[in-house]
Amino acid sequence: MTSLGKDVPIPLYYQIKARLLESIENGQLKPGDRVLSERELTTQFGVSRMTARQALTELESQGYLYRVQGKGTFVATPKIEQPLAGLTSFTEDMRRRGLEPGAKVLAAEEVAAGRKVARALGCGETAPVVRLERLRLAGGDPMALEISHVPASVVPGLLERGPVVHSLYRILETEFGIRLVRAIQSLEAVPANAYEAEMLHVREGTPLLLLERISRDSQERPIEFVRSLYRGDRYRFTTELIRREDAP
Numbered sequence: 001m002t003s004l005g006k007d008v009p010i011p012l013y014y015q016i017k018a019r020l021l022e023s024i025e026n027g028q029l030k031p032g033d034r035v036l037s038e039r040e041l042t043t044q045f046g047v048s049r050m051t052a053r054q055a056l057t058e059l060e061s062q063g064y065l066y067r068v069q070g071k072g073t074f075v076a077t078p079k080i081e082q083p084l085a086g087l088t089s090f091t092e093d094m095r096r097r098g099l100e101p102g103a104k105v106l107a108a109e110e111v112a113a114g115r116k117v118a119r120a121l122g123c124g125e126t127a128p129v130v131r132l133e134r135l136r137l138a139g140g141d142p143m144a145l146e147i148s149h150v151p152a153s154v155v156p157g158l159l160e161r162g163p164v165v166h167s168l169y170r171i172l173e174t175e176f177g178i179r180l181v182r183a184i185q186s187l188e189a190v191p192a193n194a195y196e197a198e199m200l201h202v203r204e205g206t207p208l209l210l211l212e213r214i215s216r217d218s219q220e221r222p223i224e225f226v227r228s229l230y231r232g233d234r235y236r237f238t239t240e241l242i243r244r245e246d247a248p
């Protein structure tokens, strides 16, 4: 790697980060390869240990690198590319990638909707809803923390049939005859709090991608309101944009 530009207004750690990222993106550094240690970066670029550490820490929290205690820092596998266009389930998304989907049920209960859920589902604030909190797994690794709300009236007996460790969408279809046909979804970045960090195996403050989805069936009934917190270090959402003929 070439030396750093000391007279440019770009912080040194940022320049090191960019060099490492370039080597990862052009394939010189492959998943599983060890990258230079803090000490090696210090010697190679003539920077302080703190500068080297900042470059590695940022790349780690962005999911490009991972550390193994006592062994070093390595190049991570590329992020999961998730198209935002289709109304698909976590189970379908993982299967399509050849990953084994799973869920650990953290809570499953019937509660009163409350203001936010009521507004999303178009029901009264005291209306009963089934609240499912699940950690979504791919090949056993935590990928997302998901809280789903479904009006209790549309899924009678859901909580009695055992933990929803597989697809909720599939259960809706096969057991309740409900097929979701469209959804409105928003996406925003949020930092992981202590609980989310522990569940998702990331450090506190790591960026997470919060998707909120309200899905409806063919009769336009709101069926689910879901908040999914995806690991920002493992996911990259993509979307196709089409320029309209009449664009100004």
Ligand code: GLP
Binding pocket: 088, 089, 090, 091, 092, 146, 148, 166, 167, 168, 169, 170, 211, 213, 224, 226, 228
């Ligand atoms: C994704 C979506 C959620 C949806 C879930 C259903 O994770 N972000 O909004 O509720 O899929 O997945 P499954 O059918 O596997 O439970």
